[in-house]
Amino acid sequence: MELTLLVGTMTGTAQLVAQELELVWDDGEMKVQTLLMDQLDASVFGRPGVFLVVTSTYGQGDVPDNAKSFYEDLKARRPDLSRVRYGVFGLGDRTYAETFNFGGKRFDELLSELGAQRIGERVQHDASSGVLPEEMAAEWGEGWLALAKETVPA
Ligand SMILES: Cc1cc2nc3c(=O)[nH]c(=O)nc-3n(C[C@H](O)[C@H](O)[C@H](O)COP(=O)(O)O)c2cc1C
Numbered sequence: 001m002e003l004t005l006l007v008g009t010m011t012g013t014a015q016l017v018a019q020e021l022e023l024v025w026d027d028g029e030m031k032v033q034t035l036l037m038d039q040l041d042a043s044v045f046g047r048p049g050v051f052l053v054v055t056s057t058y059g060q061g062d063v064p065d066n067a068k069s070f071y072e073d074l075k076a077r078r079p080d081l082s083r084v085r086y087g088v089f090g091l092g093d094r095t096y097a098e099t100f101n102f103g104g105k106r107f108d109e110l111l112s113e114l115g116a117q118r119i120g121e122r123v124q125h126d127a128s129s130g131v132l133p134e135e136m137a138a139e140w141g142e143g144w145l146a147l148a149k150e151t152v153p154a
Pocket residue numbers: 008009010011012013014015055056057058059060061062064091092093094096099100101102127
């Protein structure tokens with residue numbers, strides 16, 4: 001199975017999460033690739049396999065700067081993503097109570113609007129919790145990967 005991690009980040013934490021997941025998951029049987037969102041557009045969803053959006057939240061509950069053009073491109077072009085299966089690992093901070101984890105939420109809502117189907121629940125890391133995001137991701141990732149494998153047989 002192929003898996004593409006799509007990373008939206010401002011200060012690199014989401015990228016650390018993706019690196020950890022790639023380390024745990026890329027075992028030869030699975031082909032994992034991490035792409036920063038900077039240069040992406042909607043065509044990335046033409047790739048085979050499943051997708052995991054790993055993104056933080058900034059501003060007034062916005063996606064990070066490096067995710068903005070990708071997000072806006074999807075919103076403007078509205079491709080049919082009904083063949084796409086994806087997960088969301090969101091990063092945020094509960095001290096931003098009104099907009100907690102909105103970056104991941106925005107991607108989740110948009111992808112679902114475009115017909116893509118989510119695998120499992122959207123995860124919300126909370127930077128104020130003291131739990132390291134990469135540790136949370138490694139633990140959560142096992143179950144998510146099993147679900148992904150059921151959804152998209154190799
Ligand atoms: C200026 C600023 C604004 C933020 N705004 C939000 C927010 O609205 N909602 C939220 O849940 N987290 C917010 N955060 C927290 C970040 O999303 C969180 O620290 C995350 O782990 C950063 O990941 P990154 O290094 O990959 O960008 C904000 C952080 C900063 C520094």
